[in-house]
Amino acid sequence: MTTLAVILLLLAGALALAFVGVPLIVWTVALAALVAVGAATGVLGSVATAAAVVLLGPPALVLNVPALRRQLLSARLLTIFRRVLPPVSQTEREALEAGDTWWETDLFRGRPDWQRLLETRVTELSAEERSFIDNEVETLCAMLDEDRIVREDRDLSPAAWDYLRRERFFSLIIPRRYGGREFSSLAQSTVVAKISTRSLSAAVTVMVPNSLGPGELLLKYGTEAQKDYWLPRLADGREIPCFALTGPDVGSDAGSMPDYGVVCRGEHEGREVLGIRLNFSKRYITLAPVATVLGLAFRLHDPDHLLGERADIGITCALIPADHPGVRIGQRHFPMGLAFMNGPIEGEDVFIPLDWIIGGQTMAGRGWRMLVECLSVGRAISLPALGTAASKVAYRMTGAYARIRRQFKLPIGRFEGVQEAMARIGGGTYTLEAARVLTASAGDLGVRPSVVSAIAKYHMTERMRGIVNDAMDVHAGRAVIFGPRNYLGYAYQAVPVGITVEGANILTRSLMIYGQGAIRCHPYVFDEMEAARADDVAAFDRLLFSHLGYTVNRGVRAFLLGLTGARLARSPADGELAGYYRQLERMSAALAFVSDVAMARLGGDLKRRERLSARLGDVLSQLYLASAVLKYHHDGGRDEAELPYVRWALEQALFEIQRAFEGFFENFPGRFAGGALRWLVFPLGRPYRAPADRLGSEVARSMMTAGAARDRISADMYLGDGPEDAIGRMEATFALLERVEPVYERFLKAAARGELDGHTFEARLESARAQGVLGAEEAALVAEYEALRREAIATDVFEPSTLSPAGAGEAPRRADVA
Template identity: 55%
Template structure:
């Protein structure tokens, strides 16, 4: 009976922690269990009452403050570095969304199920089908590459059709499209031209338009937005410089409040000096958004005790006296990009975006607006590359033959093409969930995840494509369908924050603060040194935080030992998705526990442990990616092909999450804790093995075949049918192959076995017809296809370079 009582007592405690019962209700339940079970516990009765005594201490506020809260509060105040205003603004910027559930260790699947996929309005679909289609047909990327610019007709069309005003409200002449529509539009353009996409996306992401809509005065909106919407004004935004890249807070550019002459009158204004680099659209911009550090040494803004205001954003015409603009950088992909220099530039105060009262608020503006570029623009470019790769590499690997077999049937190639296929579906799924989140708010952590992982998937996918297409992809020329995506990868990787810093500093750095249910509030109370109110606020937070930790540890142990088979899933889950949702429950609990270990043990030192924080960020990101895949499958038309793609992509996501978590635990500075929690996370050993060889073979074969996923991805990009076009040539050849494939394969097998004789294709076909292996009509189709096939394999050559 004694051991039965002990087991029942442990079960009660486990249930209370698992379901996160409130402290008071849990204490009452524990008291009742202790009273009853101690009667049967024999000599172990004291253990039950000891546990109850510990819980009683937590219930009694004065004793809890003395024994627990005050010592912890003092220790953390010494350990945690002070939070600067800049850091606080960065952390407060934006919103949180589904990523917060994943970080909690207890995802609310009913909430996830309620998330509806983004859709296009009638106007948005029409714009994609008409204006975007027309724009894509106008662009010849080889011509752009040679001329280092879009042609005049394309520029005129971009302006006339409102491509620069997609985010601007209709009242100012813009199109007011949703984040999802913007992403789909940019993807379709990018599938045709990286240069065209970058040109169109910049005014619709980080730029004066967005800043004006969110923060501008009514006068500023009326002055600038109509011109921006019509393309009469071309915007750029000056943030980065020779010594400022990802560390935007280190801007050396200055604005000093002083008196000066403006339009013949003496006014209070700003004296600006700046040197910006790598600014897209700068060479042709008519209006410049500018970030700088503002100082008011004479108190002219009204506060004599405040000199340094911090980062501020202003908007000025490009032809303002002292502004030098017009020269170009060469980023490899020939979009407009160049420096902006300003020496002794004087502007009135009301050119500050939002007016003088927004002085010093620029950092928050930038953090929130950078999220759009991270969440829409660059992921849409990556998605286009991934989808074009799927279609073109899949088709080419079936057209191209080596050793009398399609190259796509070699297992080594299939390992690469299967990854291309899984990446393309992952990118599309991520796009839909991320833009849905942007429609609901401005989730800064999600957009950082999207930027980093989408562009890294693009890099891997394009590199795989280059390997498969090989020499055909290396030689530059109008036939090359891979080169421009390859040249565009470094741009996507670098823009809007270098990927290394996005991964190692931002995703978990912001994620821990914004997504943890208590950490940010606790940090704020720690800034109130010696405050009794701060101590008492911390007391309540600490109590809930401890409950959060012990609940997640309990859930983690249960999930680890039961393979999470009995954990909750959404009501919509079917046999395919049920196990994946349960695995996500387990990994979410593991992430929550490991994050609290890092924060509790390392404290402020975690800032410098970038490899550790990056791995925790990878776990968080991969769980979000996995959720996007399940949501994508939920609303798309079901098919075996889609299930195979999702299955492989899910296996990769969770394998990557597990790998990152294990690397984090193996390298945790306190080795004993790392080993202990590795056992807690994976008591039965590694769970996720990644996709099997059989799955990779099946997916490697499927990418070469017509299938529902190929059709879906083809609908999201521009797919020309022109036989003289780099992409159209491959697509037409592939479609022709599908029409003749049965007879083509029969002929090749007969020829290979010696049943048909011939030194070349024509003589072999003639012999095949004479032997009635194929008909004359079939031979004519094969001759046509073979000519197209050979033309498809050729690379460009030139008289001179």
Template identity: 50%
Template sequence: MTWLLIIALVVGLLALAWFRSPSWLAALLAIAALVGTIWQAASWPVITLYAVTAVALTVVAIRPLRRALVSDRLFGWFKSVMPSISDTEREALDAGTVWWDAELFSGRPRWKKLFGIDKPALSAEEQAFLDGEVEELCAMLDEWQINKDLKDLPPEAWQYIREKRFLSMIIPKEYGGLGFSSQGNGAVVTKIATRSLSAAVSVMVPNSLGPGELLMHFGTDEQKNHYLPRLARGEDIPCFALTSPLAGSDAASMPDEGIVCKGTYKGEEVLGLRVSWDKRYITLAPVATVLGLAFKAKDPDGLLGDQKNLGITCALIPTETPGVEIGDRHLPGGSIFLNGPTRGKDVFIPLDWVIGGRERVGQGWRMLMHCLAAGRAISLPAQSVANGKLTSLTTGAYARVRYQFKQPIGYFEGIEEPLARIAGETYRMEAAHKLTLSALDHGEKPVVLSAILKAYLTEANRRVLNDAMDVHGGKAVVEGPNNYLSIPWQSIPVAITVEGANILTRSMIVFGQGAIRCHPYLLKEMMSATDDDPKAFDSALFGHMGFVISNFVRAPLLGLTGGRLSRAPVSGPTAGLYRKVNRLSAAFTLVADLCLLILGGKFKFKEKLSGRLADALAHLYMASTVLRRFEDDGRPEEDLPLVQWAVADSLHQVENALFTVLQNFPLSGLGGPLRVLLFPWGRRHRPVDDRTTHRIARLTMEASPSRERLIAGAYQSRADDGTGLLAQAFEAVLKAAPAEMAVRNALKVVPTPVNVDEVTAKAVSAGVISEEQAADLKRAQELTAKVIAVDEFTPEEIGGQQAMQPPVAKAS
């Protein structure tokens, strides 16, 4: 009986921790259990154990008591070890919101919250714009001509972009803009980017972090009424200058400054700033008519008050202002777009040119963080999704059209692997992108998830393009108008570098910021110390203690059962995948919390640990979005291989990240026991099997519904250009496949561009195929020959030394 009562106490405490019961309920149950043991005349050891438990839980449940005995005694120590938070750090932490990332950090994600966001969808107006204006713009664009000849978009394309208001998708209709949703904005950029990255960048920048968005959120009525209609009509071309040579990713350390002073404007003496700056990497700066500028404002003479250093400030400056320098260009690698430096020396601007006016002087960093919380999720991830669609569209088709060793190269197992990776990565990228955009349109500003999308989708962009280049081989190596992969592949470093290098985003922002923002108690504890609020500290501290105890119960039990003790929000073939996410969420939360508790303020300098935990959080999020996408698409059975690949790969990445953290745990003696506790069966999450890889590869080489969903939203050319010829050849080869098989079986020969006339003549004569089928075979081989050909140029076209001194044939 003694042991049964002890076991009952342990099971009861575990159950309370599992369900995260409130402390008052735990205390009441403990007191009731104590009374019961006394009533039943249990042994004194049992009564003592129950009494100690009841007293401890009662102390925790009664706030004045626990403050007097515990939290108030710890508060002074906590403030002394708590690292200081700079103003810029606090503003970054205050920016945006948390959403599903906070659920994953809870160790007990509530799937209702993920499904509480509307299904990704475009409005009828947005869809019509995609089918009309965007389609027409894409037809105007020739990426080879843009990058090799013009070094810019053709004039007619620029005129069309301005007339059709591509530069004002985010500007509300009352100011003359299109007023598109985040979903619509992302879809437009995605489609354009499948045709021309140069055009996509030119369109996306004014619709991302820049003057338009800053004006909408923070501009004065006068500024909005003046600039927004002009920006909407394309009369003004905006750029935004943030990056300095000495302050790249660390934008807060920019040396550019503006001194508050009096000066002359339009013949009158007004209060303003004399600004000096040196900025680089500024998209559209060479042609901008209005320059958004970030600088540090200083007031040495106290013209605005007692504060000398006012902080980062954002202003709008017409580029015709005396002293403003624009026009020079950088040449970004790969896809060329208008990008260049801007400088100014002692340029006087009225105070009214500060975005938001005088009241917003010094609030620039907060304004930028607010806008970046959303902007990071839209444009650069859209480019990554676009390249996923482009590589899925072209590589599957090329692998079916291109023959080696008498069969399509896609039928070789070595090619199946990259084909499956391209399709799986694309499916996952689009799932994460579209659902995050739905969250933005729902009113969320998920700053951590935006950083995840920027870093992890641009890295996936790198992988899909590398795989596509490998499959295409020499076709993708030789540059020319018909090479549709070379320019996107060369452009990868630009996307990875913009808005903070991915190394920084992964190791410092995703988890460094995510841990504080997404943790249910950590930020509250930090703010209680900063605000000297012992009452808030008490609530956060004991909430945190209960959180850790609960995860110490949940994570091992879920690890032991493979997540089967948790609930899935759906039934069917994906239910087990939800439970696996639940299981790894609990493990991630416990490991992350212990790292934070052990390292404290030193954690911000442990970038290797932070980066690995960022990997875990990012892939938990992406796996969740894949599962949600499958439901949104109506659970098409033929898409299951893509779902299985994407989720299996993400869970594999999560497990690897956690194992690596435990191998390098801050307390080396604790990493091993934790690994046994959380992963009692060892590594359980592996990439999908070869059968699934085979099924994915085949669906990319067939005219399947899965393939159509994968490439939906991409521009599909029907012209005689690189992608257009490939599309025609793909359709022709599929149409001719039955005839080809009949010829192979009957004549034991494979039709090729070289022998197709002879082979089809024999096949028709022998009654193997009809004249119509012979025509299909000939057309398929004719188009195949055009597709596998590579571009060639005369010496004069190449230019350089060879063009000046062409080779002379030697006499034999």
């Protein structure tokens, strides 16, 4: 029994040291002290003590003397490591080095500093930004009619285009010294989001010049002469920009573009200059049909070595006037469900001078680095704004519609099947708004978060897809009939646009999130790779043994947090949400350990095992989204009315994390290894469940109730200009229902009991007034509400001639489509 107690005591001590994460020297001292105490107390006899010294002394000496360790261990391990090190192309390397890591690093490394997150100041809109959103953006929204834009005109109205130019909507990112508005990242996101709640076509039109495009590239990389000439013209709308990156054979793999330029001499403005002869074919280029200046990405070659020793200089970006000789521009694509300007650009033997390279000749060949750094803007700001906006419309309108629309003598929002969908809409929209605010604020903190932007792009557009689908299901026939009354249909049709642009979602999930996160967020892996490539044994030795200590610490933390239900984890807050902080830290530690095991076991193959790495990326993503929810709730004053949304979102995130881990363990090479990892991460079984039905019902009821929570979640949404507008009509009906509902219910119950005369609503209402069931004012209020309700749930109808080609505008000819 004494021996067992000693063994258990030793095990507990070892686990405690590993859980805390003490340095190697502390382990060595503790082990030496243990042997000494054992010898002094007689627990270890002289033979056992001598054996312990002989067996443990040399390894301890080697491990604690760096020179010996490097010579006897690290040099050999470096040779093995270099042999299994995955090849990294120049474009992959530039992508890895581009941008910054941020809060996702804490989540990946297993010990998130919650207090640091809560103390991070998200952006507060300035008075100027607030005024622009409440006035100019509101005015623009009132000018837009998405049904007419998409179904009839297939373009914004001339008045809307003029207003966009005049009010400098295309210069949100351009500094004031060039005539731009110089708004914060959050303000840009909010502007795009609010426009999106009215017209996705207009939002995309505003979004593109303020994300990846000439303005962004000029600001960061342009020469002073280029900035002085182009930025004022972009700011005041004299120039409309586009950026040509993707082509027939180039989508997400932009690094393999076939478009090329050759350095040569040619004529420009009547004189011979050193320049580039370009040949290119691009497609899917937003604003191309109306652009006056295009940014162009191409691969630059210098076969005659006119610029230097390299023949293949690499991807380069240039700025070219749209009317430059050889450029073919102006045709249109027809995006599904939207009518923003999008089209192809081609060029054959287009000669440009070298100083048209963005940043000048010194930036030749550095275009890929420029692009991957600037792509994070679109991923972190614009697309999350679109996804959140569509979800806000679905959230607010579904809540109102579910209370207004009645079936079987009840509002449809009281049916559990409808509440199930509503819970996903409400909890999902809360998550999206939280992630939008946090992610956009990163840019205002000087961070260009490459991994977070990929998380935001993928998960926020995918979550939007689910939310819009659920809203369509709840609205049923009300949402499938096109026309001015339909506030969901065009968002539903446009979902694939958000899923596709700025990198296809499938590849964003399977290649980018974890592919970048595992290397950029890990404290040692990238530096180990660099040390191996430089054959730097000393650096590799230091990193490797720090890495081993890190792995042991994270594995023990994951196991003990699992055994204790995360009670050993930290929480920055008390109360109902404290347990969620602890559970997220537990899963963060599990991610850190499982990632190390996966990288050690699979090496370079992990990059090719996309489904495995995507599941670990899902864990990291859900940790980020859940932490955004906690941060958003904290910053909002921890309103108790928001708790159903917060709890639903967090429980859903933990459930998704568990499901991602289960998929990873089930498919990890080697049944024993996968089972061992599962046992270590979930030693007491799977602890997380999907949000309970009761919690979902709380979310649904909140969606159908006017109040601060509903307004905060759908903040900065365009609510229409009155009962003649689709959203305004629903808002007016919902607002009146808040006043009339008790009286209206009294009337309906009397009718259901057969107490009222007549077969029509009007006859029964008159009977209710005559019998004293309702007073005269109450009857008038019910009549007013009923008229609004009928209009709110009605769908559009058209004369047949209106839907003919002559009435709706000329349909695209088959040849044009081809």
